[in-house]
Amino acid sequence: MDQPKRYLITSALPYANGLKHIGHLAGAYLPADIYVRYLKAQKRDVVYVCGSDEHGTAIPIQATKEGTTAQAIIDKYHPIMEQNFKDLGIGFDIYHRTSDPLHHETAREFFTALNNNGDLEIKESEQYFDEQANTFLADRYIKGTCPNCGYENAYGDQCERCGKSLSPDELINPVSTLSGNTPVKKLTKHWYLPLDRHETFLRNWILKEHANDWRATVVGQCKSWIDGGLQARAVTRDLDWGVKVPLPEAEGKVLYVWFDAPIGYISATKQWALNNEKDWRPYWEDKDTKLVHFIGKDNIVFHCLIFPVMLKLHGNILPDNVPSNEFMNLEGDKMSTSRNWKIEMQDYIDDFVNKENGGTQMADVLRYYLTLIAPETKDSEFTWQGFQDANNSELVSIFGNYVNRSLVLMHKLCKGKVPPLHAELLNDLDNSVIAEIASAKEKIESLLEQYKFRDALFEVINLARTGNQYMQKKEPWIVAKQVGDNGEPTKDAQDLIDNTLHICLQLCANLAILVNPFLPFTARKMCHLMKVVDKMLEWENAGKMKLLSVGYSLRAPELLFRKIEDSEIAYQLEKLRSAVVNRDTAAADETKKMEETKEEKPNVKPEIVFDDFAKIDLKVGKIVSAEKVEKADKLLKLAVDLGFETRTIVSGIAMHFAPEDIVGKQVTVVTNLAPRKMRGIESNGMILMAEDNNGKLHFINPETDVNPGAGVS
Template sequence: MSEKKKVLVSIAWPYANGDLHVGHIAGAYLPADIYARYHRLAGNDVLVVSGSDSHGTPITVRADQEGVSPREIFERYHTRFLETQRDIGISYNLFTHTDTPNHHRVSQDIFLGLLHNGYLYVEKQQQYYSEVSQQFLPDRYVEGTCPYCDYAEARGDQCDNCGRLLDALELKNPRSKIDGATPVIRETEHFFLDLEKLEPRVLDYLQTGKEEWRPNVLKFSLNYVKGGLKGRPITRDIEWGIPVPLDGYPGKRLYVWFEAVIGYLSASMEWAERSGDKDAWKRFWQGDVKSYYFVGKDNVPFHTIIWPAMLMGHGGLSLPYDVPANEFLTIKGRRLSTSRNWAVWLPDYLERYDPDALRYFLSINMPEDGDTDFSWQEFVRRNNDELVATYGNLVNRVLTITFRNFDGKVPTPGKIDDRSAALLEKARQTFNDVDGMIGKCYFRETIRTVLSLSQEANRYLDEKAPWKTIKVNREDAATALYVALSVISHLKTMLSPFLPFTCAKLHKYLGLPGSIEDAGWAVAKIVPGQQLVKPEILFVKLDDSVVEKEDAKLEGGRAA
């Protein structure tokens, strides 16, 4: 057996200002979970960390709107994040938040390390100020028109439409999110990360050993750096957040974009402390380790350019091995938005539908190399035609017929004919292919390949028709069912990172010992005489009326 690999899976930190929606899951959390589950099954040493972003200005904006403290907002949604991700099956080692004493300490240590190594400088800058609210406006408190693509609702730090990082002063027609007034420009002083000094090292990093990176991610990152990097402020004038660890800066806090990415490191340290081995985090940050950062495309420059630059400037820590960022999931062509209430919310979804149905739809429709769209019509179609009528139907037919006709046990096969041998070989080859695909983060291609095997197994079953042949040739029926059960065992393992809830049930129905995790990334051999468990339906067929009902709910939420 090959030596265990060390794999760090780092997942984007959601702003704790509203519930999670399907865009969050499709963009970062589901692909990360699939990848982590696969590597755990393969026997590798895996650490999965993330947490709630507690200091982002979306939290303070919502707090201002509700007239409560930022802490009350982030604690409310952090608790809901934990519950929602448990229910949809995202399997973390630790999901923490950025307002822990540990995260404060680690973020301040990184700040001081960069300062000591000469990669921070102080500079006065112009910043928007609200004369109505009498305060400086952090970038997320300013909206306006993007100077590059003319998107009318660009934020002060980034345009969601074209993905460009912005300085709030670049916006056309700026307005304050607090009071709606046009802000004025005043001078303030901040610490800057010297990206210009780090640019040659960042460029070399991006141009070396990135064969596995997604072309769109690498192209965007290289173009961004070749356009020239300039210093970026890492502090801001606001009361909520992590204080600058120096005397003389009482009103300054570390910028959320700066300290949030440090969360991957601080969360690893917190996990180590909780595990009883405070140095365990070093396995995933030093030496022979591969770290993967699962984010949406709006977070690409922070993880392919700025975070590597921070790590280089600090020294002694591993750089990202890959950033398999996804594009956006849209609804009716529009990007999902918490602040604009345009989303399919996960807590609401989970009240009525099964988690694996959504995990399947988002996997086979994953926006890996371009935006994809969510629609209830397509969700219902794929659920009914693919999960229920293809994979689910195969499993139900084979297990039910076998259980009913062979005393609830795996039948003893007769001679394996050419057609049966060809299907078994296809199952073995598919398993080998899938192993490579998941390892390279090709999740959409993986699940489509597995579905193709399910379709082929259904064709085989229709050809062999064991429900008919059992009346005239019991051995032929036994052989067909044995072969089909063997293929289902392959499917169960390959789909378990994608559909953990139903695959756990199927593992039990097949009469296999222990859990899927115990079995690992291997196909469990189906043994003649093995006791099966009476099966139940894995997937529920949805009525077409779901589409109209859910579309009306979606539009009603936007109107509200």
């Protein structure tokens, strides 16, 4: 396959709603940076773009938590994230932001082009509306009981206890997080991207063209979505934070964040081009450009199905590959910001990089370990013990030890200068090491081209291991004991020492080139020690044996890495445990505060007029049968006699009443509620209940027996 004319590399835009953890770093940013550094060492035309995703409900929700504005939130976290990435060696060509006017202009143009071409469709649907707040509710502004696990604080898009993806309609007893009131359904109009029109294209493009060169997990997830039947997705939403929809009839609506965020790659490229007096169009419109998206697996659907359809309709190139990583767990559990089970990039920088015994070498230690355990094909796990072992047993004892010994022995046995190579004295061991240096370049290059960064890093360390083994077999310090009358090694002995250390030093120079994509700070420190410019790190120099000139003086050796002590690991483990305790304490305090507030100030709903109340049809009913709903601890399925008919009603009272104890009970029923499915059962009404100070529920029923169907007023 011919080499592309240019490359455009992207990493998923991180939400600017808080600090990001090392799981994020390992998923979408470190692999992309490794690939980009390799491409740039190859002197290829490559642009690496990213930026903060500053729209969507996550931003105003965080603003509410911090008691500030959405704008203040993005202005706070954008520069922190940008600096975090820089401190850990992530070398974006531009780190943009979707709040920038250029992005708003680009996103609106994109929407307008699709809309004018008839690629979007308009639909009306009922969505939850908070009457007190006078606003439609995004999924994250709705909470309720999870139908899967019974967790009472599940969001309208996902339950954070069991992880199940949800829709607001699935929640039991949904409430608005803005007012605490039960939302109502209200008709609204939105623009949709009809993915179902593009099923044939996606099936051919992904499941045929890329079935063998994309990661199996990516193809598998795409196939599952396609086979399940593609549905139209809303492009707009009712929200006051985001890119305004550029249509007069769409007042109060913004572009859905899933639609506007990936367009951020294009606006970032535009800004990069403006900064560098370049033309951005070839990077998005020329088929000689190779577009690669680096993401985590939670973004597969957006980058492999939805965004490619958008790009195709807009006349842009399609991604050549989407190397998605699985999730990285932490000490036996899923890494999670909401559960405070995480290692934030800022925390690592503060504890290791910015410490007196830290520095950029410690940034490279994290890069090394995250690549070593990269979740390329399955979920992996970060442990502090594994982090310590990787540093002490591999970076210190193998890589750093080899480089240090080579420089120490050169200064001791060769007067601090690169010794000559006596070709006539080379033996099979010497030649095999020289051959291995050349073959290492080919192996690593092939693996990097296939996005197998973990395997490629192994080959780099393996070359350092080969160097250590070679030095041990050659034992130049022993050969140096063959001295003449002057007390110096004999000429024959010195010639053998020269050959050994010449090969060892050339191997060191090759290690600097090969490790540069993975550990850029280390590669530059090695260049400093060898007194060569960074230009030596260009990929074409790898595999060569004349990188360091004979007779050239090198600097005194310095340790590339330091040992990590047990006390440092113990501190990090205790810090992690304390964070969870603090989280649980804060949650308990919040619950207590809510209960106290509830006792002090009853939840009074907004005032209504009589005509509103008159719309509610209340009748007396009698429970004729009751049974528990399978896999739902809180739900009972009731058959209620209303006189004129018997209805099925699903009620969340199973924690308060045994089914057999309520058969025959009179109840007050709201009979004109729209039917609603819960756990697959259609519920046709609501039982009115009262809750005492202890949280116990009580039926609201007549004092004496009344015929079923009697009206309540």
